[in-house]
Amino acid sequence: MTDTTDTESAPVEELESDQDPSAPEMSVADQRRATHDMWVSGTEDTYPFAAATDEGAQEMLPQADDPGASMQAGIAVDDDYTSEVLVDPDERQIINMGPQHPSTHGVLRLHLELEGETVRRVKPIIGYLHTGMEKTAETLTYAQGGTNVTRMDYLAPFHNELAYSLTVEQLLGLEVPARASAIRVLMTELNRVASHLLWAATQGMDIGALSMMIYGWREREICLDFFEKTTGLRMNHNYIRPGGVAADLPDGWQDDVTNLIAVVSAGIGEYEELLNENPIFLDRTMGVGVITPQECKEYGVTGPMARASGVDWDLRKAAPYCGIDQYDFDVPLGRHGDVHDRYTVRMEEMRQSLHIAGQIVETIPSGDYRAEDRKVTPPPRKRIDESMEALIHHFKLFTEGINVPEGTAYQSVEGPRGELGCLIVSKGGTRPWRMHWRAPSFAAVQALPVMMTDSLLADVVASLASADPVLGDVDR
Amino acid sequence: MAGVAAEPGFLMTTLEKGVNWARTQSMWPASFGLACCAIEMMGTGAAHNDLARFGMEVFRASPRQADLMIVAGRVSQKMAPVLRQVYDQMAEPKWVLSMGACASSGGMFNNYALVQGVDQVVPVDMYVPGCPPGPQSLIHGILSLQQLIMDGEIRNSTGVV
Amino acid sequence: MTGEMPTVESDSSAVPGTENDLVASVIDGFDGATVTEHATASSATVYHQVSVSVDDWVSVVRKAKNAGFDAFVDLYAVDHFAQAPRYEVGVNLISMENNQRIIISTRVPYDDATVPTLTGVFVGANFYEREAYDLIGIDFPGHPDLTRILLPDEWVGHPLRKDSSVGAIPVQFKAGSVDL
Numbered sequence A: 001m002t003d004t005t006d007t008e009s010a011p012v013e014e015l016e017s018d019q020d021p022s023a024p025e026m027s028v029a030d031q032r033r034a035t036h037d038m039w040v041s042g043t044e045d046t047y048p049f050a051a052a053t054d055e056g057a058q059e060m061l062p063q064a065d066d067p068g069a070s071m072q073a074g075i076a077v078d079d080d081y082t083s084e085v086l087v088d089p090d091e092r093q094i095i096n097m098g099p100q101h102p103s104t105h106g107v108l109r110l111h112l113e114l115e116g117e118t119v120r121r122v123k124p125i126i127g128y129l130h131t132g133m134e135k136t137a138e139t140l141t142y143a144q145g146g147t148n149v150t151r152m153d154y155l156a157p158f159h160n161e162l163a164y165s166l167t168v169e170q171l172l173g174l175e176v177p178a179r180a181s182a183i184r185v186l187m188t189e190l191n192r193v194a195s196h197l198l199w200a201a202t203q204g205m206d207i208g209a210l211s212m213m214i215y216g217w218r219e220r221e222i223c224l225d226f227f228e229k230t231t232g233l234r235m236n237h238n239y240i241r242p243g244g245v246a247a248d249l250p251d252g253w254q255d256d257v258t259n260l261i262a263v264v265s266a267g268i269g270e271y272e273e274l275l276n277e278n279p280i281f282l283d284r285t286m287g288v289g290v291i292t293p294q295e296c297k298e299y300g301v302t303g304p305m306a307r308a309s310g311v312d313w314d315l316r317k318a319a320p321y322c323g324i325d326q327y328d329f330d331v332p333l334g335r336h337g338d339v340h341d342r343y344t345v346r347m348e349e350m351r352q353s354l355h356i357a358g359q360i361v362e363t364i365p366s367g368d369y370r371a372e373d374r375k376v377t378p379p380p381r382k383r384i385d386e387s388m389e390a391l392i393h394h395f396k397l398f399t400e401g402i403n404v405p406e407g408t409a410y411q412s413v414e415g416p417r418g419e420l421g422c423l424i425v426s427k428g429g430t431r432p433w434r435m436h437w438r439a440p441s442f443a444a445v446q447a448l449p450v451m452m453t454d455s456l457l458a459d460v461v462a463s464l465a466s467a468d469p470v471l472g473d474v475d476r
Numbered sequence B: 001m002a003g004v005a006a007e008p009g010f011l012m013t014t015l016e017k018g019v020n021w022a023r024t025q026s027m028w029p030a031s032f033g034l035a036c037c038a039i040e041m042m043g044t045g046a047a048h049n050d051l052a053r054f055g056m057e058v059f060r061a062s063p064r065q066a067d068l069m070i071v072a073g074r075v076s077q078k079m080a081p082v083l084r085q086v087y088d089q090m091a092e093p094k095w096v097l098s099m100g101a102c103a104s105s106g107g108m109f110n111n112y113a114l115v116q117g118v119d120q121v122v123p124v125d126m127y128v129p130g131c132p133p134g135p136q137s138l139i140h141g142i143l144s145l146q147q148l149i150m151d152g153e154i155r156n157s158t159g160v161v
Numbered sequence C: 001m002t003g004e005m006p007t008v009e010s011d012s013s014a015v016p017g018t019e020n021d022l023v024a025s026v027i028d029g030f031d032g033a034t035v036t037e038h039a040t041a042s043s044a045t046v047y048h049q050v051s052v053s054v055d056d057w058v059s060v061v062r063k064a065k066n067a068g069f070d071a072f073v074d075l076y077a078v079d080h081f082a083q084a085p086r087y088e089v090g091v092n093l094i095s096m097e098n099n100q101r102i103i104i105s106t107r108v109p110y111d112d113a114t115v116p117t118l119t120g121v122f123v124g125a126n127f128y129e130r131e132a133y134d135l136i137g138i139d140f141p142g143h144p145d146l147t148r149i150l151l152p153d154e155w156v157g158h159p160l161r162k163d164s165s166v167g168a169i170p171v172q173f174k175a176g177s178v179d180l
């Protein structure tokens, strides 16, 4: 408690007082950059890889020099049972975890300042998967863009495509048919299940419940089989496109979805049997990695993580898209904001998503699966052989792309990790001028220090897994 | 294995084949998951596709215990030095399998951020195409690599010894 | 903004085009602030985009936070290149109580691409401002740790600026054999 408040206020003061006599005109940031230059030039004769694999100024520095890392620590909450400071801050050690570490869920790198086994400060270092997708998007037409965006959050490809398609449709002012919307909801909700299943698998693995890993993958495979049957690919589908979806659901999809719901529901029951009363699981999750509702709002944390803290906010309810408000579902809420509540919230979310999918099987409207707008969606294959006009439309669409009027649009959907938003600035033409993504994992990674500060080293892994960051989403 | 002699109790082979056989049948991969492909790589190791059938289920976290590096996903400019360092930490003999379009050639992201093919950083023995390659493709790639080792001479990463 | 929100009490709003009390109260007293209303995919919801001058940037955001827009969602930067002022920085906030979303944006010119930091208002702006600095090159004076976040430290330039190329290199054909 005392420690955290110290870390928040002390460094800033110290820096300001340091700053004035030595280098009055230098900002804190400039100092950091200058430190880095010094550091790089000083390492010529050391181990050659040190310079190459080091991020210099992005690294965590001693406490007094790193107000950025200290700022992230958050307020002290009751999970900080190790808040008593035992040793002099100078005797703490900074250790590096990642970017190549089995439990960092990809290529996240954490710098942890340890005092014995207690983590005092944490600094996430990201960017190891930076793919430049926002730049690539500027060179792709709107018709091609889906291929690019689906690879951002690779565990929720349908959500990426949906956010992108809705934004483009917003700029076009296009309405999609009811069946297309229902298919979109079906696919995104099943995607939420697949993503949460993978989360359950990795969360289990990270805290030592290895059987959970095998079970989670087993059920996820059934979801992937259905995706493959519908879209042709197991991941990165590019199935939801501006104007509708790429193809209608395959024959016999009702049976597939019904079967999927039955199998996955049974699976969820099995996991709960395995974990709910498992003393090791409870000890490792309860009261660990707490984040308060206030902190969630401050740091931009949304989705199941915020709901586990009791923030009643779900875009499916607050700003329903694709007619998802027609279906009956609940938004589960937690109370404590710890790892265990995130587990219960996600388990319940899977059930609710399956419930939505079940309703869609029964109520799906018939009709077209994409809008009849030949400037946006291609004509049916058969028409191309018969009509010159259809051929021209087809050709124009796939060479030139969709012409989108000038404007700015922001549209977000409730992804499995929280608010997944897409901002497109269009200056007319067939390519976006700028595409910016509001990635839920980015905010979650930013909030990691809040959860990890002043807890035990072993809990770092549990907190990290419960945040469920996808590094493709963080770095884009 | 080479032929079995007529007399029971003899097993004859060349040293080369014996060594290569031993190397192929328990190749431990270092998990080097980077992006979407890593999910498929984990899926290959999990229950449904069960890479354990080929003696490869032991994904090692430490590169020092691994023989095969499966580079699964896109390699950014920031990650490339790390990749090289992990490769250098692996003990001989070692092989590299480049999984997916991104690792093999940069894939669809020909831009400032990505290394256009991991073979610019480490020597690659096998490329597996796909975006992402399905578990079957990956298994096929691994089996082809095993065949390659089996058929070849005893070698380490820099050449024949 | 949902249907039940009355739209008639906009008499206090000094800015034309604002039919929303909450948004009007945020920009009340700031000269030159303009509001545009944007539709979203859900017919019941809209969001408001407010443009303010860079001098008012922090005060408007702080006022919005006090007015109920207390959840930080996003901070973005855009390079408009030929349109002066060249850069746009925007922050996306939501008010969960009122179910409203507001995007507050400001424009800064090329030769003075500095926007005061929001880290004093929302701690969550930390990473987002680092990202905007890294990719677009906006300077955020007052930010405690404005270093690159996605790219390596040695990187020169800001790739998402419009005058920076995609950096594509010609496809290289590599020798190899295909196993059929």
Ligand code: SF4
Residues within 6 Å of the ligand: A151, A236, B035, B036, B037, B072, B073, B074, B099, B100, B101, B102, B103, B107, B130, B131, B132, B133
């Ligand atoms: S090849 Fe495709 S699936 Fe693999 S990392 Fe690249 S984009 Fe992802």
